Amino acid sequence: MDPRLVAEPTRLSAAGAPVVSCAGTLPELASVHWRPRVSSRTLTREGRLWTFCTVAVVVPFIAIAFGLAAVKPLLIPISVIALVHAWAIPELYAARGAGVVRPRKAAGGPAERRALGLLGDLVDHPARELHERTGLLLERGALGVWLIGEAGALLVRPRGRRVYCYCVRAVDATLPAGDRIAHLLLALREDEAGFATVANLAFSGAPWRVRRRLAAPARDAIAPGVAAARA
Amino acid sequence: MSRLIRMDQTGHTTLAEWTTEDPASVEAAVAAFREQLDQGYYAVVSHGEGHAEHVRELPLDEPTVILRHPIAGG
DSSP: OOTTOEEEEEEEOTTSSEEEEOTTOOGGGGGGTTSOOOOHHHHHHHHHHHHHHHHHHHHHHHHHHHHHHHHOGGGHHHHHHHHHHHHHHHHHHHHHHHGGGOOOOOOOHHHHHHHHHHHHHHSOHHHHHHHHHHSOEEEEOSSOEEEEOSSEEEEEOTTSOOEEEEEEEESOTTSOHHHHHHHHHHHHHHOHHHHHHHSEEEEEEOHHHHHTTSOHHHHTTHHHHHHHHHO | OEEEEEOOTTSOEEEEEEOTTOHHHHHHHHHHHHHHHHTTOEEEEEOSTTOEEEESSOOTTOSEEEEEOOEEEO
Protein backbone atom coordinates (compact mmCIF):
# COMPACT_ATOMS: atom_id res chain seq x y z
CA MET A 1 0.00 0.00 0.00
CA ASP A 2 1.15 3.50 -0.78
CA PRO A 3 2.57 4.82 2.51
CA ARG A 4 1.11 8.25 1.76
CA LEU A 5 -2.38 6.82 2.08
CA VAL A 6 -3.55 7.12 5.62
CA ALA A 7 -6.54 5.11 6.72
CA GLU A 8 -8.72 6.63 9.41
CA PRO A 9 -10.33 3.80 11.32
CA THR A 10 -13.02 6.00 12.84
CA ARG A 11 -14.57 6.86 9.49
CA LEU A 12 -16.37 4.25 7.50
CA SER A 13 -17.25 4.03 3.83
CA ALA A 14 -20.37 2.38 2.48
CA ALA A 15 -18.58 -0.97 2.37
CA GLY A 16 -17.90 -0.71 6.10
CA ALA A 17 -14.20 -0.35 5.43
CA PRO A 18 -12.12 2.58 6.67
CA VAL A 19 -12.26 5.57 4.36
CA VAL A 20 -8.98 5.87 2.51
CA SER A 21 -7.78 9.44 2.47
CA CYS A 22 -4.65 10.74 0.81
CA ALA A 23 -3.70 12.97 3.69
CA GLY A 24 -1.21 15.64 2.75
CA THR A 25 -0.71 14.73 -0.87
CA LEU A 26 -2.24 16.53 -3.80
CA PRO A 27 -3.03 14.03 -6.57
CA GLU A 28 -1.92 16.54 -9.22
CA LEU A 29 1.67 16.19 -7.96
CA ALA A 30 1.96 13.09 -10.14
CA SER A 31 1.89 15.33 -13.22
CA VAL A 32 4.93 17.30 -11.99
CA HIS A 33 6.84 14.46 -10.35
CA TRP A 34 10.19 15.92 -11.40
CA ARG A 35 9.72 19.09 -9.36
CA PRO A 36 11.17 19.22 -5.84
CA ARG A 37 8.44 19.71 -3.26
CA VAL A 38 8.13 23.31 -2.16
CA SER A 39 9.07 24.08 1.43
CA SER A 40 9.86 27.16 3.45
CA ARG A 41 13.52 26.63 2.66
CA THR A 42 13.02 26.30 -1.12
CA LEU A 43 10.84 29.41 -1.08
CA THR A 44 13.58 31.40 0.64
CA ARG A 45 16.07 30.15 -1.93
CA GLU A 46 13.75 31.03 -4.83
CA GLY A 47 13.22 34.48 -3.36
CA ARG A 48 16.94 35.12 -3.13
CA LEU A 49 17.37 33.90 -6.69
CA TRP A 50 14.74 36.37 -7.88
CA THR A 51 16.50 39.19 -6.03
CA PHE A 52 19.83 38.15 -7.50
CA CYS A 53 18.38 38.08 -11.03
CA THR A 54 16.82 41.51 -10.57
CA VAL A 55 20.12 42.96 -9.36
CA ALA A 56 21.97 41.21 -12.19
CA VAL A 57 19.67 42.88 -14.71
CA VAL A 58 19.52 46.33 -13.15
CA VAL A 59 23.13 46.94 -12.10
CA PRO A 60 24.73 46.55 -15.57
CA PHE A 61 22.24 48.99 -17.10
CA ILE A 62 22.90 51.55 -14.36
CA ALA A 63 26.63 51.05 -14.73
CA ILE A 64 26.37 51.54 -18.48
CA ALA A 65 24.26 54.66 -17.99
CA PHE A 66 26.69 56.36 -15.62
CA GLY A 67 29.74 55.04 -17.42
CA LEU A 68 28.69 56.44 -20.78
CA ALA A 69 27.66 59.77 -19.30
CA ALA A 70 31.00 60.07 -17.52
CA VAL A 71 33.10 59.05 -20.51
CA LYS A 72 31.28 61.16 -23.10
CA PRO A 73 28.44 63.57 -22.19
CA LEU A 74 27.31 63.34 -25.80
CA LEU A 75 26.14 59.81 -24.97
CA ILE A 76 23.71 60.95 -22.23
CA PRO A 77 20.67 60.04 -24.39
CA ILE A 78 22.00 56.46 -24.53
CA SER A 79 22.45 56.62 -20.74
CA VAL A 80 18.83 57.61 -20.38
CA ILE A 81 17.78 54.64 -22.51
CA ALA A 82 19.88 52.35 -20.32
CA LEU A 83 18.22 53.77 -17.18
CA VAL A 84 14.79 53.24 -18.71
CA HIS A 85 15.75 49.59 -19.26
CA ALA A 86 16.95 49.32 -15.65
CA TRP A 87 13.53 50.54 -14.51
CA ALA A 88 11.33 48.79 -17.07
CA ILE A 89 12.63 45.22 -16.92
CA PRO A 90 11.90 44.68 -13.18
CA GLU A 91 8.56 46.40 -13.72
CA LEU A 92 7.72 43.92 -16.48
CA TYR A 93 8.56 41.04 -14.16
CA ALA A 94 6.31 42.50 -11.45
CA ALA A 95 3.53 43.04 -13.98
CA ARG A 96 3.81 39.40 -15.00
CA GLY A 97 3.46 38.43 -11.34
CA ALA A 98 0.45 40.65 -10.79
CA GLY A 99 -1.11 39.23 -13.94
CA VAL A 100 -1.70 35.85 -12.28
CA VAL A 101 -4.61 37.25 -10.28
CA ARG A 102 -6.05 39.41 -13.04
CA PRO A 103 -9.79 38.62 -13.15
CA ARG A 104 -11.14 36.91 -16.24
CA LYS A 105 -14.30 38.05 -17.97
CA ALA A 106 -17.11 37.69 -15.43
CA ALA A 107 -19.79 35.26 -16.57
CA GLY A 108 -22.47 36.58 -14.21
CA GLY A 109 -25.89 35.01 -14.09
CA PRO A 110 -27.26 32.21 -11.90
CA ALA A 111 -24.22 29.94 -12.34
CA GLU A 112 -21.94 32.59 -10.91
CA ARG A 113 -24.31 33.22 -8.00
CA ARG A 114 -24.48 29.49 -7.20
CA ALA A 115 -20.69 29.22 -7.38
CA LEU A 116 -20.27 32.19 -5.06
CA GLY A 117 -22.76 30.62 -2.66
CA LEU A 118 -20.67 27.47 -2.44
CA LEU A 119 -17.46 29.47 -2.10
CA GLY A 120 -19.06 31.51 0.68
CA ASP A 121 -19.88 28.32 2.55
CA LEU A 122 -16.20 27.33 2.50
CA VAL A 123 -14.80 30.48 4.13
CA ASP A 124 -15.53 32.78 7.05
CA HIS A 125 -17.12 36.20 6.90
CA PRO A 126 -13.94 38.37 6.70
CA ALA A 127 -12.67 36.26 3.78
CA ARG A 128 -16.05 36.55 2.05
CA GLU A 129 -16.08 40.29 2.54
CA LEU A 130 -12.53 40.69 1.18
CA HIS A 131 -13.38 38.54 -1.84
CA GLU A 132 -16.49 40.57 -2.54
CA ARG A 133 -14.46 43.78 -2.39
CA THR A 134 -11.28 42.71 -4.19
CA GLY A 135 -11.97 39.46 -6.06
CA LEU A 136 -9.24 37.70 -4.05
CA LEU A 137 -9.78 35.18 -1.28
CA LEU A 138 -7.54 35.28 1.79
CA GLU A 139 -6.47 31.93 3.24
CA ARG A 140 -3.87 31.43 5.97
CA GLY A 141 -1.42 28.60 5.50
CA ALA A 142 1.79 27.25 6.98
CA LEU A 143 3.91 28.89 4.27
CA GLY A 144 2.23 32.28 4.66
CA VAL A 145 -0.98 34.03 3.70
CA TRP A 146 -2.52 33.22 0.34
CA LEU A 147 -4.57 35.56 -1.81
CA ILE A 148 -6.38 33.35 -4.29
CA GLY A 149 -7.70 34.56 -7.62
CA GLU A 150 -9.41 32.79 -10.52
CA ALA A 151 -6.26 31.62 -12.24
CA GLY A 152 -3.49 32.23 -9.78
CA ALA A 153 -2.54 32.95 -6.21
CA LEU A 154 -0.25 35.29 -4.31
CA LEU A 155 1.65 33.95 -1.32
CA VAL A 156 2.65 36.60 1.23
CA ARG A 157 5.39 35.14 3.36
CA PRO A 158 5.46 35.56 7.15
CA ARG A 159 6.61 39.09 8.11
CA GLY A 160 5.06 40.30 4.85
CA ARG A 161 8.28 41.30 3.12
CA ARG A 162 7.98 39.14 0.04
CA VAL A 163 5.20 37.96 -2.26
CA TYR A 164 5.32 34.92 -4.52
CA CYS A 165 3.00 34.99 -7.53
CA TYR A 166 1.81 31.60 -8.71
CA CYS A 167 0.04 30.82 -11.95
CA VAL A 168 -2.36 27.93 -11.31
CA ARG A 169 -5.90 27.15 -12.44
CA ALA A 170 -8.64 24.57 -12.61
CA VAL A 171 -8.35 22.69 -15.88
CA ASP A 172 -11.99 23.32 -16.83
CA ALA A 173 -12.03 26.83 -18.29
CA THR A 174 -15.84 26.92 -18.50
CA LEU A 175 -16.32 27.08 -14.73
CA PRO A 176 -17.76 30.22 -13.13
CA ALA A 177 -15.21 32.46 -11.42
CA GLY A 178 -16.37 31.45 -7.93
CA ASP A 179 -15.84 27.78 -8.73
CA ARG A 180 -12.40 28.44 -10.18
CA ILE A 181 -11.39 30.05 -6.89
CA ALA A 182 -13.04 27.23 -4.89
CA HIS A 183 -11.02 24.67 -6.87
CA LEU A 184 -7.78 26.40 -5.93
CA LEU A 185 -8.89 26.90 -2.33
CA LEU A 186 -9.71 23.22 -1.83
CA ALA A 187 -6.48 22.07 -3.47
CA LEU A 188 -4.55 24.49 -1.28
CA ARG A 189 -6.25 23.19 1.84
CA GLU A 190 -5.54 19.59 0.83
CA ASP A 191 -1.82 20.09 0.49
CA GLU A 192 -0.34 23.58 0.68
CA ALA A 193 3.22 22.62 -0.29
CA GLY A 194 1.87 20.38 -3.05
CA PHE A 195 -0.25 23.26 -4.33
CA ALA A 196 2.81 25.52 -4.52
CA THR A 197 4.72 22.72 -6.25
CA VAL A 198 2.07 22.20 -8.93
CA ALA A 199 1.71 25.95 -9.53
CA ASN A 200 4.15 27.84 -11.74
CA LEU A 201 6.07 30.63 -10.03
CA ALA A 202 5.73 33.77 -12.13
CA PHE A 203 7.40 36.30 -9.86
CA SER A 204 8.78 36.87 -6.39
CA GLY A 205 9.49 40.26 -4.90
CA ALA A 206 8.41 42.97 -2.51
CA PRO A 207 4.65 43.38 -2.00
CA TRP A 208 4.74 47.02 -3.16
CA ARG A 209 6.16 45.96 -6.52
CA VAL A 210 3.21 43.62 -7.12
CA ARG A 211 0.63 45.95 -5.58
CA ARG A 212 1.23 48.83 -7.96
CA ARG A 213 0.81 46.51 -10.95
CA LEU A 214 -2.52 45.10 -9.76
CA ALA A 215 -5.88 46.35 -10.96
CA ALA A 216 -7.67 48.65 -8.51
CA PRO A 217 -9.92 46.21 -6.60
CA ALA A 218 -7.29 43.48 -6.24
CA ARG A 219 -4.73 46.08 -5.09
CA ASP A 220 -6.72 46.54 -1.89
CA ALA A 221 -6.17 42.87 -0.96
CA ILE A 222 -2.40 43.25 -0.58
CA ALA A 223 -2.53 45.29 2.63
CA PRO A 224 -4.80 42.81 4.49
CA GLY A 225 -2.63 39.98 3.17
CA VAL A 226 0.55 41.60 4.44
CA ALA A 227 -1.12 42.45 7.76
CA ALA A 228 -2.28 38.85 8.19
CA ALA A 229 1.20 37.59 7.33
CA ARG A 230 2.72 39.85 9.99
CA ALA A 231 0.17 38.84 12.64
CA MET B 1 -28.65 14.75 5.37
CA SER B 2 -25.23 14.58 3.68
CA ARG B 3 -24.62 15.91 0.18
CA LEU B 4 -22.38 15.03 -2.73
CA ILE B 5 -21.70 18.21 -4.72
CA ARG B 6 -19.95 18.61 -8.05
CA MET B 7 -18.52 21.98 -9.08
CA ASP B 8 -19.41 22.51 -12.73
CA GLN B 9 -20.55 25.08 -15.30
CA THR B 10 -23.84 25.59 -13.45
CA GLY B 11 -22.08 26.73 -10.28
CA HIS B 12 -22.55 23.41 -8.58
CA THR B 13 -24.81 20.40 -8.85
CA THR B 14 -26.01 18.23 -6.00
CA LEU B 15 -25.52 14.70 -7.31
CA ALA B 16 -26.75 12.78 -4.28
CA GLU B 17 -28.08 13.19 -0.77
CA TRP B 18 -27.98 10.48 1.83
CA THR B 19 -28.44 9.53 5.45
CA THR B 20 -26.84 6.48 6.99
CA GLU B 21 -30.31 5.32 8.08
CA ASP B 22 -31.37 5.00 4.45
CA PRO B 23 -29.31 2.26 2.69
CA ALA B 24 -30.85 3.02 -0.70
CA SER B 25 -29.73 6.66 -0.56
CA VAL B 26 -26.25 5.53 0.51
CA GLU B 27 -26.06 3.09 -2.38
CA ALA B 28 -27.11 5.76 -4.87
CA ALA B 29 -24.59 8.22 -3.43
CA VAL B 30 -21.75 5.71 -3.60
CA ALA B 31 -22.61 4.87 -7.21
CA ALA B 32 -22.68 8.56 -8.15
CA PHE B 33 -19.40 9.13 -6.28
CA ARG B 34 -17.60 6.31 -8.10
CA GLU B 35 -18.93 7.42 -11.46
CA GLN B 36 -17.55 10.93 -10.94
CA LEU B 37 -14.17 9.63 -9.81
CA ASP B 38 -14.05 7.50 -12.96
CA GLN B 39 -14.67 10.67 -14.96
CA GLY B 40 -11.58 12.26 -13.47
CA TYR B 41 -12.98 14.31 -10.61
CA TYR B 42 -11.28 14.48 -7.23
CA ALA B 43 -13.34 14.26 -4.06
CA VAL B 44 -12.59 16.65 -1.23
CA VAL B 45 -13.93 17.14 2.27
CA SER B 46 -13.20 20.61 3.64
CA HIS B 47 -12.57 20.96 7.36
CA GLY B 48 -12.35 24.76 7.50
CA GLU B 49 -9.44 27.11 6.99
CA GLY B 50 -6.21 25.35 6.12
CA HIS B 51 -7.64 21.84 6.18
CA ALA B 52 -9.20 19.66 3.52
CA GLU B 53 -8.95 16.02 2.75
CA HIS B 54 -8.80 14.21 -0.57
CA VAL B 55 -10.90 11.02 -0.29
CA ARG B 56 -11.16 8.02 -2.58
CA GLU B 57 -14.20 6.50 -0.92
CA LEU B 58 -17.37 8.26 0.05
CA PRO B 59 -17.14 9.21 3.75
CA LEU B 60 -20.68 8.62 4.93
CA ASP B 61 -20.35 10.67 8.10
CA GLU B 62 -19.34 13.91 6.38
CA PRO B 63 -22.05 16.51 5.73
CA THR B 64 -20.61 17.65 2.40
CA VAL B 65 -18.33 15.99 -0.11
CA ILE B 66 -17.21 18.20 -3.00
CA LEU B 67 -16.05 16.99 -6.39
CA ARG B 68 -13.49 19.15 -8.18
CA HIS B 69 -11.52 19.09 -11.39
CA PRO B 70 -7.73 18.72 -11.30
CA ILE B 71 -5.67 21.90 -11.15
CA ALA B 72 -2.56 22.67 -13.17
CA GLY B 73 0.12 25.33 -13.35
CA GLY B 74 -0.83 28.01 -15.87
